[in-house]
Amino acid sequence: MLQPMLEAKLSNTAGWKVEKILVKEGDRVKKGQKLILYDSKTAERELKDEVTVLNKQKIGLHNFRISTSCR
Numbered sequence: 001m002l003q004p005m006l007e008a009k010l011s012n013t014a015g016w017k018v019e020k021i022l023v024k025e026g027d028r029v030k031k032g033q034k035l036i037l038y039d040s041k042t043a044e045r046e047l048k049d050e051v052t053v054l055n056k057q058k059i060g061l062h063n064f065r066i067s068t069s070c071r
Helices: 043-068
Strands: 017-021 036-039
Touching: none
Parallel strands: none
Antiparallel strands: 017 036
């Protein structure tokens, strides 16, 4: 009779929606193996929005520096 070496509970602290479960309970897995795929579209969209805001702020700061150095 074989027994698992280690069993771990998985948690989803980010609250992302599970897109696909790649293994079944009791399957043998290897270190680094993907177990679950999450739907990250919302997070990716939020990240792109934040990058856009950052870039706008950088442009504003650059323009401010130019306007104050011309005085």
